[in-house]
Amino acid sequence: ILGSKSLKNFCITWIMVCIALCVILPCQLLLRNQDQSTVIERNNNSLDMIEMSGFICGYISCVFYLGSRFPQLYKNFRRRSTEGTSYLLFALAMMGNCTYGLSLVLKMPATESFRALYFLHHLPWLIGSFGVLFLDIFVS
Numbered sequence: 001i002l003g004s005k006s007l008k009n010f011c012i013t014w015i016m017v018c019i020a021l022c023v024i025l026p027c028q029l030l031l032r033n034q035d036q037s038t039v040i041e042r043n044n045n046s047l048d049m050i051e052m053s054g055f056i057c058g059y060i061s062c063v064f065y066l067g068s069r070f071p072q073l074y075k076n077f078r079r080r081s082t083e084g085t086s087y088l089l090f091a092l093a094m095m096g097n098c099t100y101g102l103s104l105v106l107k108m109p110a111t112e113s114f115r116a117l118y119f120l121h122h123l124p125w126l127i128g129s130f131g132v133l134f135l136d137i138f139v140s
Contacts, residue, residue, distance in 0.1 A: 058124035069135040101129035
C-alpha cells in the first residue's frame with residue numbers, strides 16, 4: 001500500500017524534526033551565553049535559570065503544538081476524506097498562526113547585529129506558528 005509508506009515517511013520526518021529541535025535548543029543556549037555584549041548585566045543566576053526555563057517551555061510547546069495536528073492528519077489519511085473537519089476552525093487557526101509569526105518577524109530589530117540574537121530568542125515560537133501553519137494546509 002503506497003499510502004502507508006507516505007505516512008511512514010511523514011512520521012520519520014516528524015521524528016527528525018523533534019531530534020533537530022533537541023539539538024537546536026542546547027546550541028541556542030550556548031550561543032546566548034557566549035554573546036555577553038548584548039545581554040544586560042545580571043546580578044545573579046536566577047534570571048538565567050528563568051530565561052532558560054522559558055526557552056525549554058517554548059520548545060516543549062512547539063513540539064506539542066506541531067504534534068497536535070498529526071491525529072487529524074492521520075484520521076483524514078485513514079478515511080481518505082476531510083469530511084467532518086471544521087474548516088472554519090482551521091481557517092481561523094491558520095490566520096492566527098500567520099499573523100502571530102508575522103508579528104515576530106516584523107518586530108525584528110533594525111540593526112543587523114541584533115537580528116540573529118532576536119531570531120534565536122524567538123525560534124521556538126517561529127517554528128511553532130509557521131510549522132503549524134504548514135501542517136494546517138494538509139489538514140484542510
